Amino acid sequence: MSENKQHLLSISVPQILLQTNYHNVLYPRGLAALSSAGIDLYAPEFNDVATVIAGTVQHDAEPATRQGLGQRSISIDRGDLAQLLLDRAAALPNVRVHYLHLLGGVDVANSVVTFSIVGAEGTHVSQEYDLLVGADGVRSGVRSAMQDQVPGFTAKVVEEDQQYKTVELGDVRALRGYDPSLNWEDRAHFWTNARRGVALLCPPRRGTAVSAALVLPRRGAHSFEAMGTTAESVSAFLMRALPTLQRDVGDAQFGDVVRQLLSGQAPRSNRTVYCSALACGRMALVGDAAHAMSAALGQGVNSALETVAVLARELRCADDAALVKAEDVPAALRTFSARRLRDAHAVCRLSERRMGRTPLGRRLFALQLACTQQLGKLGLAAPPVLFQLGKMDMPYSAIAARQRRQVLAAYALLTAAALPAAMGVMLRSLRVPLLVYSLMAAIAAALRAITASRTAKSTSS
Ligand SMILES: Cc1cc2nc3c(=O)[nH]c(=O)nc-3n(C[C@H](O)[C@H](O)[C@H](O)COP(=O)(O)OP(=O)(O)OC[C@H]3O[C@@H](n4cnc5c(N)ncnc54)[C@H](O)[C@@H]3O)c2cc1C
Known part of the structure; x- marks a missing residue:
């Protein structure tokens, strides 16, 4: 300005x-x-x-x-x-x-x-x-002014399907399994329940205190709404959603987490x-x-x-x-x-x-990841590109495009693996699937050999 x-x-x-x-x-x-x-x-x-x-x-x-x-x-x-x-x-x-x-x-x-x-x-x-640079966050007043006064400028806002609350988990040295030689003070700690979309995420901070963001689905049996409003209901909810938490933080700290969740802090959510x-x-x-x-x-x-x-x-x-x-x-x-x-x-x-928004989506994502890793071992795919997000050498748009290709390749592999089995069931014969799987295994072995010899050549040169 x-x-x-x-x-x-x-x-x-x-x-x-x-x-x-x-x-x-x-x-x-x-x-x-x-x-x-x-x-x-x-x-x-x-x-x-x-x-x-x-x-x-x-x-x-x-x-x-x-x-x-x-x-x-x-x-x-x-x-x-x-x-x-x-x-x-x-x-x-x-x-x-x-x-x-x-x-x-x-x-x-x-x-x-x-x-x-x-x-x-x-x-x-x-x-x-x-x-004028609007760096005023998700509810930006500068963006609102642009929406209201600049013809043709639009902003689409999508409410996230997750909510979070922040909680203190006490001293890292009091966590079960703490070993001073492992430097837990400077590590990110996680408790997750991927099937239910529940996560307790604790990036490290200076000192020994552990602060966490408890992330839950916005709706359904594992949401903040479903947690209830009594110490008993919150405690039972946490024991179901994150079964190891009480054991790891201890009874007294677990009780404190329950109190924090009941303290009136409203759950917050992000928007896209x-x-x-x-x-x-x-x-x-x-x-x-x-x-x-x-x-x-x-x-x-x-x-x-x-x-x-x-x-x-x-x-x-x-x-x-x-x-x-x-x-x-x-x-x-x-x-x-x-x-x-x-x-x-x-x-x-x-x-x-992200990594799937519904339980089915999360399972499919895990399956796709496993396939991409297998394809990677055959030299047919790069490592899962989502893991490159934090790196600086690939623009987000290139990552998104490669992610689409990896998903397609993974589903193609899954289909190729499932089709012979389906044919076998239809024909009531093991011969077709066994033949196709042997063929696929031979191709995979050949590809692996080619990749290995290419790697050996490039390292020797
Ligand atoms: C729990 C949680 C964990 C996260 N973890 C990560 C992570 O690990 N890595 C990561 O990259 N991102 C993470 N994020 C996202 C990250 O925090 C945000 O993307 C980031 O804070 C955005 O920065 P910003 O400056 O654009 O907006 P904000 O951080 O929202 O800052 C906006 C600023 O504008 C000011 N402002 C607002 N309105 C006005 C006004 N009317 N007048 C003047 N000033 C105003 C606010 O006071 C504030 O200072 C996380 C978010 C959450 C909620």
Whole structure:
């Protein structure tokens, strides 16, 4: 936003200290975007807020300590990350951060934005702008203004079919199976019941306290609604949904979790937002304002930071002298939107579908994953592409396209395996299926041999 047409950036924030009670996991994708802005969360200066994830502990049966997908990723409180970014921005020349400013409205035609001042009822501040970036979250006021005032701009909002509450699980050292040599303090802990769509997810935080997000289906027998409103009903619900939880956290902490769930905290849910563009005129949207998504795949902040990096590139923020001029802002924003929109939609779709939304969907997903892994062993498919989401070298749209191909290949393999069996049943003879399966096994063995010899050749050369 410019003041008096100088290159002066104002950032308006409603609170003084930004606090949330959940942690975000930043994967290489988000970390690369941050490092393009000169921020390295592995640096010692961030040791007091950022935890380098040592791996995972799955508590569904006996606690299993693994490397896990998120190893070496960073876990950080959402509020700490926001504060850190604001402090960095405030230290730049020509940047001013205005706390306690709440967006009131935007007059798009005249490029004027109005704020009310928190704690000073009736006080409003208006500001002309050359560029307005809406980074105001899933219920973005900037996006609403675009919907109301920009012809042709639309936003589709899909309510998520899951809800969550945050709970404290006490001290990690009190968990059953704790072993100081396994570094459980820096690991993500999970209790899951995939069949019922129930998960208790605990990214690590500084210190030894374990905070969790309890995620449940929005409706049905395993929803917050079905939990009931008495200590007995909540306790029975948890014992059914996550049978090992009480054993792992101990009776006293389990009772405390039950009390927290009864404390009146309403369940929250995410939304998925698909915008028809990420910018119009002199207004741009980033983060949840532009592409809010389910937290299931852990891409919200990662994609937000990547979107901001794309915007910064188009505005040529890295070089003050080359910074896009006020008159060129609309053209730069058009390019930004064209570059990023496909990826924004792709990551929203992937997160919305996540790993299956119904029990049947989750089983099919697991089957498809197993098939893709088998095809991978034959050298006929890459590893499941959904596991590449956090990596920075493949755009979300390419991941979505490859995911579609992997699903098709997996279903083709399943059909090829099921058809001979069906024919055998129809013909009441084992001969046809046995013949086809032997043929398939021979082809698989040949392919495996070809792959092995190719690998041997490439390693020897
Ligand atoms: C339980 C949970 C776990 C998650 N885990 C992960 C994870 O592991 N990895 C990951 O990548 N993502 C994760 N996410 C998603 C991630 O938190 C969001 O995608 C991310 O916070 C979006 O950042 P944002 O800045 O766009 O929006 P927000 O974080 O919502 O920030 C919006 C900001 O705008 C301000 N604002 C709102 N209205 C106004 C107004 N009228 N005037 C002025 N300011 C305003 C708000 O105060 C806030 O500071 C998780 C989400 C949840 C709920």
